[in-house]
Amino acid sequence: MTGDYYTGQLLVATPALTDSNFARGVVLVLDHDHDGALGVLVNRPSELPVTSVLAQWSDLVCPPDVLFHGGPVATDSALALAEVPADGEAEPLGWRRLHGHLGLVDLDTPPELLAGGIRAMRMFAGYAGWSPGQLEAEVKEGGWYVVDAEPGDAFTTDPEGLWRRVLRRQPDELALVATFPEDPSLN
Template identity: 80%
Template structure:
């Protein structure tokens, strides 16, 4: 497959998506090419404070300062996203650019090496992954809406309302999907 790739875009679960791992999910696609896709669910916080699993990083994590459920793959591992500020001369040690100002933080790096060099850090348990062609097939089958992301989406202060907010800002009929009931059988 050659393009279109979805790196930097959001996958918004359609109401028809029945997989419990992704119901009402908003997934930020971190990398997508001919080898598959990788993303993290940005609207599913857990109750587990970052301080309980990665205490040295607590001061760098944005609110809510809890671990997020990034997806069903490798849930026993952590992945951290952070943004570098505009105008930064050099990329901070321990941070690897994905696209734009967003990158991955190497959690084995001493936090003090990144202090002041990143902002808006968020930690995810697990990630979402797709084999070559799998994501494109799921989009074609109607499981996901692919929409543009905004810089604040990955670090929103109110992640639990992100699904509706992302849909509401879309043009035309897609904005109406935001009003779709959680359980249509109760209508």
């Protein structure tokens, strides 16, 4: 991490974060700098198949092949996140690197130009956005844990279980948070 910027890391909602948009959410931070932050919720699949909204891309998305709720901002627009193979191979046309092997796909690019150049792809409706200093304040107030992302987190085949899995792999007391009940009043 450079300074207090979280690009490429995961924001994992703490149990104290009860906002329905983010409760038990896992956000992959796509961009974070002095102008603010942008990310997508990687554990919020919808029931809407990609074929019903972006059929031309359906062969390239990884399972589950549904549109994901990326966040509460611009929910009427789509964003495609894709992973390219290891370094040394040419970057596909229509793909822009964000961090490591992850980048955004220009959905105006013909899908066949990316077909052999990406390893995994996921579609998101909307995104999560923070104004300058807002995310840092939310982290400081205890709304988010900031943890390292692992390969595959953004493209997991079990997105609903990601919150617990990410917490479970953390060191010390943070791993115990994975056992926190969804409704503590029923405990």
